[in-house]
Amino acid sequence: MKIIGNKITTNMSLFAFLGFLIIVFSFTSEHFLGIYNITSLLTNISYSGIAAIVLTLVIISRGLDISIGGVIGLTTVVIATLYSQSDPLPVWLILIIGLSTGALVGLLNGWCITVLNMDPIITTLGAMAITRGLAYVISDSQSILMFEDTTDFISNGTILFIPIPIILFLITALIFSIILHKSKFGRAVYAIxxxxxxxxxxxxxxxxxxxxxxxxxxxxxxxSGIILVGQTSVGMPQHGIGTELEVITAVLLGGTALSGGKGTIYGTIAGVLILGVLFNGLTISGVRYVHLQIFQGILLLAAVATYEIKTRNEVAT
Amino acid sequence: MKVWLKKLIYSDDIVGALGIFLVLLVVFFSVMTPHFFSLMNFNSIIGNIPAMAILCLGLTFVVLVGDLDLSLGSILGITAILAVFFFKVMHFPLWLNLISCVVIGGIFGAFNGAIVTKIGINSIITTLGTMALIRGLTYWIAMDVDAMQVGRITDPAFLNFGRYYFPEKSRLIPITLVYLVILYGASALFLNHTSFGRQIYAVGSNEATARLAGINVKRVRFVCFIIAGMLSAFGGLVLVAQLGLGEAYTGQNMILEVVTAVVLGGVLLTGGKGRLTGVIIAVLILAVIRNGMVHLEQVTDISFYWRDVAKGVILLLAIGLYSVRKSFNAKRLRTRQ
Amino acid sequence: MKSTLLKMSHICKSYPGVKAVNDVSIDLFAGEILGIMGENGAGKSTLIKLLAGAEKKDSGEIYIDEKKVDINSPKTSQENGVSVIYQELITMDTLSVAENIFVGQLPVNKVTKLIDWKAAQKKSTEVLALLNSNIKPKSIVATLSVYEKQIVEIAKAIHKNAKVVVMDEPTAALSEKDSKSLFKVIENLKNQGVGIIYISHRIEEVFKISDRITVMRDGKLIATKQTKDVEKKEIISMMIGRELNQFFPEIKSEKKGVMMKVSDLNINGIIENISFEVKKGEILGIFGLVGSGCLNIARALIGVDDIDQGEIHINGKKTSIKNPKNALKNNIGFIPIDRKNEGLTLNFSVKQNLTLQSIDELGSSFIIQESIENSIAEKWVKKLDIKTPNIEVEVKTLSGGNQQKIVLGKTLEINPEILVIVEPTRGIDVGAKMDIYKMLENLCKEGVAIILVSTDVPEILSISNRVLVVSNGKIRKEFKKGEANQQELLYEASLN
Incomplete structure (x- = not known):
């Protein structure tokens, strides 16, 4: 029971903290609990949330992926460039090519890390430079407009009044929580x-x-890149700069340990939500966007220090 | 095994290889483009590297003990803003400004070091947090102090701190180059020829052995974070003087390039190995690629943005080669059990 | 009369459940080599750890130069002139030889306070010359051989003016030639008045270089003898005072035939022309001292060590085993030597550990069916009598014996036809030991072929049908059950 007990308490305290934040912000801003604000909050976190869900598995396996932001930028550029050709490919094919971009980069990362035994941090750092560079090369540092119905629908459409990015995020979370917590593959990830x-x-x-x-x-x-293209109607090489850090912060905040073998999807969802609520709540309470990082940093340090001290006490007893 | 082969595989000296690569790059760009090979262009390359090179120096200290510091770019940023603040709002004289900034950089470094060594949190996570934290503080100062809204500095004394040339008229040697020579020289002396410097290597090489030998491991790691913070602050000052302004986003996204340069320069991420010559050559390689690609774009159709791609590929190749060598070595050292 | 350099008197140290060192007293003179012998678990390593300050003693006193000293940390041990060279060398591989020798104490110029590298190199060369070594002080340690690294460690000890140098199995990873060079080095040290404690399984060696021999068994001191007054056989019989386990009868399996045939297995420089057969329902023991190559053989059989040459036939079919997954697919189950780091995933639950080798069997889809997982876990907890509050607790909270049963259960779940087990009962209590032996007996009856690699002499003699003796990477001898007694086995294994 102990291992399960710990999981629950860690996650519960995270969600309790989330509840606390929500209560505080509902007092500091009357708009915070409005339907409009909540929808926009959830839509905003969906984009990086999807990457965070998958990164959780990578970190549990004792790896890391810093190339996320670069891949996001490259994907937006690839899609928008293909679409802006005078005789563009069908949209479904463009999207598949966009998805393969990320898969291909992942394959390169995986090959370096498993076959050549390279350090994941350095490998994905290199991949980050390469993807970001290619994004600049392909776009020639220009923003490429893309007004297209499918991507617009993916990012701004709704099903039963729920924005599609939120649905995508929920589906990803559901699928990966099943994979991680229920499947044979997930067990292997923890074991590794x-x-x-x-x-x-x-x-x-x-x-x-x-x-x-x-x-x-x-x-x-x-x-994430495809959603971003739809949201902004533009593919540009600067898309996703810094996203990797935001995503890593969310995952670590959720209790996943960089040393591997520990972490849950629920924790990451909590981490993503806490970051999202914090940013949103502070913003509409009048704190300027650029100051949010102070809170992001303090939060991460406080959370990780708490885990560290907690584990140490467990070892001591 | 042949001696030269053994040397190639096991030698830890990649400085030679890096040097050759740098020369090849210079030759390549000189041949391919008309304006690359000129004193003016070389001065412009040198003029672009100081902040980068100083940050790399700082990071090298931290990596040598086996840690990582991702917050150095943010420390550079906050000192850039503080330098402007001290100058415009507090009206500090230059020397006081310098000292204050470097001390503050050291305090931030000590903050990182304390969390890493006292609480025992992984340095990557710690500095990921302080990176955001310090950057946020920077924006706060930059935006909330009215006088900061226009960050330009026009005072010649301050600007000369980063723009002066020796001799002044013929503009031969930029003062920033002098800083680099002094900082790298002093650091090399410190790392290679003082007891504390060697303790840094010992801790990074094998922490347990270092502890057994009576070295205060935590103190060594702590001091390295402080040195890194102070150097970053100095880098920030130089940058402000060079640009004549400090902005809240100064040094943002710089850290990844810094890590790239340090790793490319042959400093082992697990610590205990690395030479400053390697680091400075790696900095130059990245700078030459950056500059050379601009020249290349003018004469060919090749986008100069290929520089980032090249940077990534070179990093992967360098580390890939190292990894292959390492597994080769492991096989050689297997023993009967 | 030589002076007493070191005196350890009435030393005791207990761990939960074991008296690791029980009222042991030894002394050591200047310029003397004291050999300490004993089987695995006799308490030698613990005694050394107490002297090195790596562990704290429960009671007893330590005197150095006839002065009582308080050794409570590695630092105080070193300050008192004790230097321990462990089997796992702790060199700083990225740094130079000189730096390793002088770690933390590099000579500095008096005026400039800068490191005097010339002096460091000169002194290193001097120290190394005392050891008849021509390793260059500037060489990076990573590029040295194991022997050279050992020399560097010894040089470090000498430079610190160590009065007492302890060496733990120093020749385990060395070739014959390097061992000989090492003995010269040790002689040299002795002549300079250093006191040396030499721990080894290899009786030939100990007889060759020691002045006196101390034998330990089950944490107790059995005797200390002058080497010249004692026979090898006598020492061996002191080491093995334990009785053979009688309960394990020879098993007659109903199944007949060769299960596994290994021919001419070679790993360059490690093992040489290893050939043997294991029949169904047979336990084949493989015995060898530390550094003999036994472990490499076991690891080659389960696909961890790559082989350079040789063939393995299972049930008459040629099989290549490239990795552990391969081995498991070919129904080779195994218990690795290191329970905590190789056998188990410590922060996994009992249940998760028991099913880790058979994840694929936990349901037909990609989802783990919990009912199947629980029933597998419950089955083994019952069958092997694993004492655990429930199947959800993390295995790190269990005792060694119960942990080992989990390692066994985990691999039995794949229904192995061949079982490769390394030190299956090391460090576990008697009850658990018996349970494991009984399980092995049952497996033999079912026709499973078992390869047992062990350094536990009574164990290997009493439960194996045949024993292969390995030394220096080669099979030296084969004993059938009852053919050899404990002394003969140890003696054969210690020959080079």
Whole structure:
């Protein structure tokens, strides 16, 4: 029961904190709990939330992916450029190419990390430079307009009054919480992160699992990129700059440990929501956007310090 | 095994290879473009690297003990803003401004170091947090102080801090180059020829052995964070003097390029290995690519944005080669059990 | 009369459930080599850890130069002139030889306070010359061989003016030639008045270089003898005072035939021409001292160590085993040597560990069916009598014996036809030991072929049908059950 008990308390305290934030902001701003604000809040976090969900698995396996932001930028540019040709490909094909962009980068990351045994941080740092660079090369540093119905629908459409990005986020969260918490693959991910030697001796194909994770991470970043194109009607190489840090912060805030083997999708959802609510709440309470980072930093440090001290006490007892 | 092969595989000295690569790059751009090879252009390359090179120096200290500091770009940013603040609002003289900024940089470094060594949080996470935190503070100062709204500095004394040339008339040696030579020289002396410098390497190489040898491991790591913070602050000052202004976003997104340069320069991310010559050559390589691609774009159709792609590819190649070498080495050292 | 350099008197140290060192007293003179011998678990390593300050003693006193000293940390141990060279060397691989020797104490110029590299190199060369070594002080340690690294560690000890140098299995990873060079180095040290404690399984070596031999068994000191007055056989019988386990009868399996045939297995420089057969329902013991290559053989069989040459036939079919997954697919189950780091995933639950090798069997879809998982876990908890509050607790909270049962259950769940087990009962209590032996007995009856790699002499002799003795990477001898006694086995294994 202990392992489950810990999970619940960690997640519960996160959600309790989230509730606390919501209460505070509902007092500081009358608009905070309005339908309009809540919808826009959720729509805004969906875009990076999708990447965060998948990154959770990568970090649990004791990896990291810093190339997320670069992949987002590259995807927006690839899609918008293909669409802006005089005789463009059909939209579905463009979207598939957009998705393959991320998958391909993920494949490169996975190959370097598993076959060449390279450090994930450096590998994805390199991939980040490459993807961002390619985005600038392809777009020639221009913003490429893209007014197109499908991407517009993906980003701004609704089903039953619910914005599609939110639906995509929820579906991703659902699928990956099943994969991570219920499936054989998820068990392998935890096993690899907790003890790679033991996992490999237990017959788990460590390399294959890691490879899949990085491809999924690239894919998720591309989905974020597609949503971003729709939201902004433009593909540009600066899209997604800094997103990787926001995403990593959300995942770590949710209790996933960089040292691997520990973390939950619910935790990440809580992390994403807390960051989103905090940013949104502070903004509509009159705090300027640029100051939000102060709170982001303090929050991350406080959360991680709490986990660290908690684990230390557990070890001590 | 042949001696030269052994050397190639196991030698930790990639400085030579980096140097050759730098020369090849210079030759390449000189041949391909008409204006690359000129004193003026070289001065402009040198003029563009100081802040970068100083940050790399700071990061090298931290990486040598086996940690990472992602907040250095933010520390550079906040000191850039503070330098303007001290100058315009507090009317500090230059020397006081310098000292204050460097001390503040050191305090931020100490903050990082304290969290990492006292609480025991992974340095990547810690500095990820302080990176955001410090950047937020920077915006706060930059926007909430009225006098800061226009960040331009026109005072010649201050500007000369980053723009002076020796000799003044013929504009031969920029003062920033002098700073770099002094800082890198002093650091090299410190790292290679003082007891504390060698303790830094020992801690990064094998923390347990270092502790057994009576080295105060936590203190060494702590001091490295402080040094990194102080150097970043100095980098910020130089940048403000060069540009004549400090803005809240100064140094944003710089850290990834800094990490790239340090790693490319042969500093081992796990610590204990790396030479400043390697780091400065790596900084130059990235600077030459950046500058050369602009020249190349003028004579060919190649977009100069390929520079970022090239940067990433070079990083992956360098580390890939290193990883392959390492697994080769592991196989050689296997023992009967 | 030589002076007493070190005196450890009435030392005791207990861990939960074990008296690791029980009222042990030893002394060491200047210029003397004291060999300490004993089987695994005899308490030698613990005794050394107490001297090195890596562990704290419960009671007893330590005197150095006839003065009582308080050793409570590695630092105080070193300050008192004790230097321990562990089996796992702790060199700083990215740095130079000189720097390793002088770590934390590089010579500095008196005026400038800068490091005097010339002096460091000169002194290193001097120290290394004392050890008859021509390693260059500037070499990076990562590029050195294991032997050279060992020399660097010894040089470090000498430079610190260590009075007492302890060496734990120093020749385990060395070639014969390097071992010989090392003995010269040790002789040299001795002649300079250093006191040396030499721990080794290899009786030949200990007889060759030691002045006196101390034998330990089950945490107790058995005797200390002058080397020249004692026979090898005598020492061996002191080491193995434990009785053989009688309960384990020879098993007659109903199934017949060769299960696994290994021919000419080679790993360059590690193991050489290893060939053997294991029949269904047979336990084949493989015995060898630390550094003999036994572990490499076991690891090659489960696809961890790459083999350079050789063939493996299972049920008459040629099989190649490239990785552990491969091994499991071919119905080879295993218990790795390191329970905590290889056998288990410590922060996984009992249930998750028990099903980790058979994830694919947990339901037909990609989802883990909890009912199947629970029933598998409950089955093994019952069958192996694993004492745990429930199947959801993390295995790190369980005792060693119960942990080991989980490692066994985990691999039995794949229904192995061949079982490769390494040190299956190391560090676990008697009850759990018996449970594991009984399980092995049952498996034999069912026709499972078992390969047991163990350094536990009574264990390997009493439960194996045959024992192969390995030393220096080669099979030296084969004993059938009852053919050899404990002394003969140890003696054969210690020959080079």
């Amino acid at each position: 992160g907790a003890n790679e030697t033991s996992a490999s001796l237990s017959g788990i194909s460590v390399k294959k699992v890691k490879m899949i994770l990085y491809v999924l991470s690239g894919l998720a970043a591309s989905i």
